[in-house]
Every structure is written in C-alpha cells, then in structure tokens.
Amino acid sequence: QVQLVESGGGLVQAGDSLRLACAVSGRFFNINSYTMGWFRQAPGKEREFVAAHNAGGAFYKDSVKGRFTSSRDNAKKTVYLQMNNLKPEDTAVYFCAAGVRWPATEMNDYLYWGQGTQVTVSS
Numbered sequence: 001q002v003q004l005v006e007s008g009g010g011l012v013q014a015g016d017s018l019r020l021a022c023a024v025s026g027r028f029f030n031i032n033s034y035t036m037g038w039f040r041q042a043p044g045k046e047r048e049f050v051a052a053h054n055a056g057g058a059f060y061k062d063s064v065k066g067r068f069t070s071s072r073d074n075a076k077k078t079v080y081l082q083m084n085n086l087k088p089e090d091t092a093v094y095f096c097a098a099g100v101r102w103p104a105t106e107m108n109d110y111l112y113w114g115q116g117t118q119v120t121v122s123s
Contacts, residue, residue, distance in 0.1 A: 002026035002112045004096050009117030012086055016121070020081040022096030022114055029077065035104045036072060036079040040092035041116075047095070049105040051081060059103055063089075086121045093118050 008020040020038070024031055037052040051060045051070040058070055069082040079096055094117055099110035 002029050002098070004098060004112055004114035006094065006096050006114045006117040009094060009119045011120045011122065014087055014121055014123050016086050017082070017084045018086065018119060020083065020094055020096075020117060020119070022079040022081075024077040024079070024098065024112075029098075031072060031077045031079070031098075032074050034098045034100060035102050035109070036070070037097045037099065037104055037110055038068075038070060038079075038081045039095045039097060039107065040090075040119075041095070042092040045092075047107060050094070052102075052104050054102050056102070059105065083119070086119075088121045088123045091119060091121050 003025045005023050012018055035052055035054040038050040039047050040050050041047040049061055051068055053070045067085045072079045096114045097110035098112040101109045
C-alpha cells in the first residue's frame with residue numbers, strides 16, 4: 001500500500017519561505033519511477049496544479065515560477081517543495097501526489113495522493 005504524508009505547512013508572513021515535505025511509504029514504491037506533483041486548494045476554489053517533476057525535468061504553474069522549487073531525495077523517498085517569497089494568494093492546503101504520466105498537470109494524471117498540509121500567508 002502506498003501512502004503519501006505531507007508536512008511543513010504553517011502560518012508565515014508575506015515574503016517568508018517554507019519547505020514542504022512529502023514522505024512516501026510503500027515497500028515496492030520506487031520514487032524515481034514516478035512523476036511527483038504538488039497541488040493546492042484554496043477555500044472555495046478548485047484544486048490546482050502547482051508543480052511536478054520526474055527524473056527528466058520539472059514543470060511549474062506560471063505564478064510560482066522562480067519562487068517554488070520541487071525536488072526529491074530518492075533514498076529517503078521524500079519529495080520537497082521549497083517555497084520562497086510567499087504571497088497571500090499562496091494560502092491553501094497543499095497536496096502531494098504520485099503518478100506515472102509526463103507531463104502531468106491534471107488531477108487525473110496522478111494515482112496516489114496525500115492528505116494535505118495547510119499553508120497560510122498573512123499580508
């Protein structure tokens with residue numbers, strides 16, 4: 001069974017940084033074989049794509065390019081989302097996901113999902 005658990009969310013001020021982590025468990029899960037994505041959902045809005053990367057590259061939502069960086073530690077089976085220069089509009093619950101498609105910017109591109117971690121950015 002594959003499980004994804006996010007951590008690292010919190011309340012910060014505009015301009016601050018946060019690093020989210022997504023730990024993947026699953027005996028036969030090879031993180032290097034999957035596209036790992038990040039989505040977010042703000043109150044009253046639909047879940048939206050933020051970032052995705054696999055062994056060959058990365059892809060980001062336009063509004064986070066240059067501020068967010070997705071990376072992974074294969075040995076730890078952990079994916080990270082480094083978020084710099086946070087803005088109030090980045091406030092949302094952030095979800096990580098794993099899938100086998102590339103590029104993968106839609107929710108149905110992903111097979112496994114975490115429960116999410118709250119990020120709140122005050123102005």
